[in-house]
Amino acid sequence: SKQALVKRVEALTKDWPKSSEPLPVPVPVEKRFSAGQTLIPKSADQATLILGHFGDKRFNPDKFALMLLNDILGGEALVSRLGKRVRSTLGLAYGIYSRFGLETDYGVFFIMAQTQAKNAKRVLAESRRILEEIRRPGSVTQAELDFYKQSLLNSLYSEYEPRYNFAKDEARFAYYGYPPNYLELFRQNIEKVTLADIQRVAEQYLKPEFLQVLVVGDPKEVGPIPGARVVPITQ
Template identity: 35%
Template sequence: MGIKHWIGLGLWSCLLVLSASPLPAAEIVPTRFIAANGMTVVVLEQHFLPIVEIHSLIKTGSAQDPPEKAGLANLTASLLDEGTTTRTSKQIAEQIDFVGGSLEVKASEDFTTASVRVLKKDAELGFTLLADMLQHPAFNKQEFERIRTQILGEMASDNDDPGHVAMKAFNQLVFHGHPYRWPLNGTEETLGKITVADVAAFYAKEYIPGQVILTVVGDVTVDQVMALAQTHFGGWKKSPAPARNVRKPGALEKKTVQLIEKDLTQSSIVLGHGGINRTNPDFYAVTVMNYILGAGGFSSRLMDSIRDKQGLAYGIMSHFDARLMPGSFWISLQTRSETTNQAITGVLAELKGIRDAPVSDQELAEAKSFLVGSFPLRLDSTAKLAQVLAQVEFYGLGFEYFSQYPKWIERVTKEDVQRVAKHYLDPQRYALVVVGNLAKSRVKH
């Protein structure tokens, strides 16, 4: 979840159009240094536009929530820009709006990000606001209650979305007993137990300089960033790193089915199991395999079989959610209640098919072409570059990632695709969640 403040849309629109001339990936060579207090700083100079993106990644997320207080990391993040000890939330918004900048705070499972985008002339202000939010949040009781009420409202809305309900249940099955099982927002029950004191304690434990990767991309020099970082973050005192639980989620031992009644004309289906982490050496082979299976849009096997040939769904996709700890693999679709069993059978057939026989030369070539060709689009703005750089540092991928990614994809063979399909796809032991009219769908799986 995040709260954004936007202004000067005309200016930003023009700059974003112009920013479609990024450095080629092979020329992305950032500078990295560790501050005295342990904060990691990564700088990439890009002088073709007068924009500076100041992006912080804090190594904490919902995976660090106490089970009985799920939603704590997200609530803490949501309060960062809701007032500091010297600025109210209104003052923060007015200051960033006045210079036509933008500000965003967002929590996820493994990390939290807080970022500011400003023009070159306002870089000092950008550092000032970001440093103030990260080091001096006020956690005002009134703002706490307002944001918590807002999140509860979002939960109520999410509970009306069958796709969300299905995925929430799926995560509970696949990540049983593991922190990833909880929604980012938590639940109505766990969110209700969180106090302002809990937020302050979580912040004090997790928000320390050694947990922060500060990535600065844009029209600044390394020397300027070093000076700004020292001025605004140098007084942030070093603290011991918090303890971490990095155990893997347990694998499913058998097929597990959960059926959820909702009076709908369509069934929402999620089928899958545990997946991989981001540093798995098979990540690139899995990426190619999954593109062919279900991530490749209209060129994927699932779309060809379930939508085009059988007419069972408007859309269907597969996804490997590669996280710090192994995430999940899932396939999701919606189909008419009466065709639920046929759709599930079709999905399982495609899982079996990509395991049992090599993919075609054309499938392999198309997957590689798309993945290599679309890679620069993930780096075509200062904001995207800062995010990717921070995650490359977070996962320890090495800055050669930018020049090597196309080669790692090109290196994948048909044998690799079949090998990882056999290893990471299991059409026997999986979790299946169906949300819909159970009397009409008559699920037999």
């Protein structure tokens, strides 16, 4: 039971030193978008690319639509837009995926890819194109949305088959202030997401014009990136 667990934790930690010092309060993140490009030189055949901007907060009511949008874009590995086009069809990347961060303060939305340095600019260009494309009206189909809804909900069964995972996430949900029946609410809210919701959040939250781009690779292989800051790593 919860009471037994609390007593056990209290017994194990009773000798820990206590402090009256208040925990420091983090400075709130100011959500300001700006575009930029940075190149970190590294002598290697491969390059790592990250492009992104601000995500949003944990309790944003658009959270469930954003999760599905991200799965469609790049969260589902080989079957996502990024995975199918950049990795499978064009063969330009060893791996590519996206994540839309929803944290206590503003998270980060990003696309990450690993590729041959000589292909870095092609991967960047294709990633931008796919990001712009998914924002266009009619880009995401109902069949596509239904597939990713089912995929996400099915993943919960395997995720929570080990009881440890269920107990761990229940503790995490409680820590962050989610309601006790969050998993059921999660399922209901995923099922409620409509195609109009996906279109709206894609237009509202994805901002290709404000991408911060980071490339780690050999400048001679990558080639010139107009306007990029070059930041050598000396350590």
